[in-house]
Amino acid sequence: MGSMFKESKKRSLLIGLVWILCLSVIIGRLFWLQTFDHNELLADAEKKWIYDDKLRPKRGTIYDRTREQPLAWEVDAYIFLADPKQVKNPHKTASVLAPILKISESSLYKLLTSSKKSVELKADGHYKYPEPVYDKVMALRKQGQLEGIYAFPTTMRQYNGNEAAHVLGYVNYDDVAVGGVEQYYDRLLRGKEGYIKYLKARNGMMITDKPSKDTPPEPGKDLVLTIDSRIQQQVELELDEAVRNYQAKGGTAIVADPKTGEILAMASRPTFDPNRYAETINDDNRRNRAIESQFEPGSTFKIVTLAAAIEEGVFHPDALYQSGSIRVGDQVIRDWNETGWGRITYRQGIEESSNVAFVRLGQMLGNKLVDYIARFGFGNITDSFGKRTGIDLPAEARGVYYGRNLYPAELATTAFGQGISVTPIQQVAAVSAIANGGILMKPHVLKEEWDSGLSKKVKEYKPEGHRIIKPETAKQVRDLLRDVVAHGTGVEAEIPGYQVAGKTGTAQIPDPEGKGYLKGKYMVSFIGFAPYDHPNLVVYVAIDQPTTPTGSGSGGTVAAPVARNIMKAALQIRHVQPDQSFAESIK
Structure with a gap:
């Protein structure tokens, strides 16, 4: 009995010692954690409970x-x-x-x-x-x-619906800017993210009353464009009506201030609604045709040849030549009406947009024509690709050229705008130089940069340009282009009260399979400015493959009236007063 009691006492003592040892270990561990490991554990806990959020x-x-x-x-x-x-x-x-x-x-x-x-x-x-x-x-x-x-x-x-859709671009549902100003100036528009850091409970709620660290976001810059919304809306309406009435494949229009290079309006058809881009955008309408399309310019390119011939002193307006056709090597080049107008002056040839007249001018210029094409901003046509204008919009095309020295027949067709591909914005920049007294301006769409809420102007765009021809050359070209509208192929662009100058274009469309040109398919265009003696704006219109009751139509019958309507509205919006004496004279 005594031995059993002794065994029980030993067992109790052993258990007590074990408990004391365990308790000592726990106390020691707690002491260690609270002293030596405190900072490390606290940092680990904060990693689990501190919440970072982007603002x-x-x-x-x-x-x-x-x-x-x-x-x-x-x-x-x-x-x-x-x-x-x-x-x-x-x-x-x-x-x-x-x-x-x-x-x-x-x-x-x-x-x-x-x-x-x-x-x-x-x-x-x-x-x-x-x-x-x-x-x-x-x-x-x-x-x-x-x-x-x-x-x-x-x-x-x-x-605002599809207004200036291609100029603006859009922001997709991943907050990625796509196309237009949204993409080109995304760095300015986006601003800078802020951050907030705070302790959170298991349900994600903030524990502390105030964040432990708060870096507020910096709002993006406000941008003021060169676009005039009133002119833009008129361009959209006119382009819609033209494409619909002529059942055209598409079209584009640009309105620019030749003195500054500012783009006052720019539109392309077909178009999309950036508010509903996922439902409305597709491969056919996502391109900004004004800067991305490349096509043969046709007769609107003759302005460059004319300016070069005047600058070089080889153009004599009253000299005579035989219109109708001309042989260059083994190729016969004809006027657009096939038969010509007999023996006429070069001034008449300009008014009638005679291909033969411009082939002859090209031959007088020789390789100097290549130099002037480059001088007008198109780049070197002996290269494979041209030169971008540098407009502040993404995806600008460059133009497609020969990539080698030109044969005589190629130089001849280039003189009247066939065989090379350029962009609408390149043509607008080039003709603006004629309107601007011989100074080539860089086209642009950004006018001003402001702090958020238009609170403070940060930066104003300074126009960039350089002289490419003499002022007197530009004036003589303007006078001749005035005759084109007053008496020649551009009469449908005339506006009572304003003296319009310009040039029509009816260009064949190359067969995509590389077999000559598509039969009966044309890109028709008009580019002009007003008033011709002190131009306030330049207007370019191109309609892709229009259909009329008599056929495909021409730049004079299809594009010129569209340009006229746009130009008339834009001049009134810009408060350009009409010349009443001129208005009375053409009634």
């Missing part, structure tokens, strides 16, 4: 030149998220949300059954939604139909 900056607003008409701006919007674990019936939820969010049921179902803790409901080009959509979703959520669906406030880009 998205407000994207800058884009205005027209008046600073009163916004072209692209931010509006309140919402994004929707889902907690897949809380979504009880993903099939039904997807079915209800699909028509509201314009996301397919299959895409929504895939998101709603994700293994992630939360997923953003973005797919099929849709992500951010205006307040009416938010109201619909929240109303259904209150009814218990959309459990696990949450909304968070943000902002989204807004545009």
